[in-house]
Amino acid sequence: MEQPSQVGSLVCVGTGMMVGAHMSPLCQSHIEQADIVFVCVAEHYMEAWIMSLNVNAINLQPLYDEGKDRRHTYQQMCDAMLEQVKQGKKVVGAFYGHPGVFAKVPHQAIIEARELGFEAYMLPGISAEACLYADLNIDPGQFGCQHYEANQFLRYKRVIDTSGYLVLWQVGVAGDFSTAVFTSTKQQRSRLTEKLLQHYDASHTVIIYEAATLPIESFRASKVTLATLHEQEIHQHSTLVVPPQTPLVVDECYQ
Ligand SMILES: C[S@@+](CC[C@H](N)C(=O)[O-])C[C@H]1O[C@@H](n2cnc3c(N)ncnc32)[C@H](O)[C@@H]1O
Structure with missing residues (x-):
């Protein structure tokens, strides 16, 4: 890795x-020892906890707004963190789950900080994906697992392997391409059902999954038939799991 040429860092x-x-x-120790912490978490208690670990913490969440293009919000978040790095501060961005999983801002901010000669890197966290494997008893090594962002899945032609798991993220905004709601x-969302029906039977069982975010809660795993998917209660924090429908096919060339 290239040596940083500037004082100031981003983790x-x-x-x-x-x-x-x-x-x-x-x-946790990075958060506690930072000069300034930028917090981007969905859960109010999580926000309060991080804020209690370092008094110099700023919540980035209010930058989101209904009707505002998320790409603009992401750039504002990057700029806010970079601004402090440029002032020579030890900056920490605290993002819920894993900061590098379906999260543009941490990746982008690290790239920009490195281009400017600052030290910048990421430390992993337990993502919704990690919770999903535990809660739903799924080993991605058993049949394989494809992950897509729901709107990317809708807008592009992908090669779907129905003998493995399919996990779709951000299903709560599926079918809306404005990036502003x-x-x-x-x-x-019925467009997502429609596209999945090109690959799976209407009666195939899919799972709407929500990991618990408080120790007093339990996770949600609603099993519904694919045909009724768009009629279900789906939230911003829902992830869709489509289990395999077809058996693995032997490749005779490699036996
Ligand atoms: C912007 S991504 C952030 C993911 C996060 N960085 C992680 O490591 O899990 C938001 C998407 O993550 C998934 N997600 C967030 N919270 C979740 C939860 N409590 N249970 C299941 N999936 C969740 C949903 O697919 C949601 O639309």
Whole structure:
């Protein structure tokens, strides 16, 4: 790795999904010792906890707004962190789950900070994916697992392997391409059902998954038939799991 040429640094850490339970000691110590912490977490108690670890913490979440293009919000978040790095500060960005999983800002901010000659890196956290494997008893090594962002899955032609798991992220905004709303409508989400029906039977069981974010909660795993997917209650924090429908096919060339 290239040696940093500037004073000031950026470390993006993961808080994990569950408040007070998932964060690594290394991530916590970075938060505690930072000159300034930028917090981007969905859960109010998580936010309060991080804020209690370092008095010099700023919540980035209010930068999101209904009707505002998320790409603009992401750039504002990067700029806010970079601004402090340029002032020579030890900056930490605390992002829920894993900071590098379906999260643009930490990746982008690290690239920009490195280009400017600052030290910048990421420390992992427990993501929704990690919780999903534990809660749903899924080993991605058993049949394989494809992960896509729901709108990317809709807009592009992908090669779907129905003998493995398919996991779709951000299904709560599926079918809305404005990148400016918090949730899409059932009608918009019906396009996701429609596309999945090109690969799977209407009666195939899919799982709407939500990891617990408080120790007193339990996770949600709603099993529904694919045909009714868009009629279900789907939130911003829902992830869709489509289990395999077809058996693995032997490749005779490699036996
Ligand atoms: C911007 S991504 C952030 C993911 C996060 N960085 C992680 O490591 O899990 C937001 C998406 O993550 C998933 N997600 C967030 N919270 C979740 C939860 N409590 N349970 C299941 N999936 C969740 C959903 O697919 C949601 O739309």
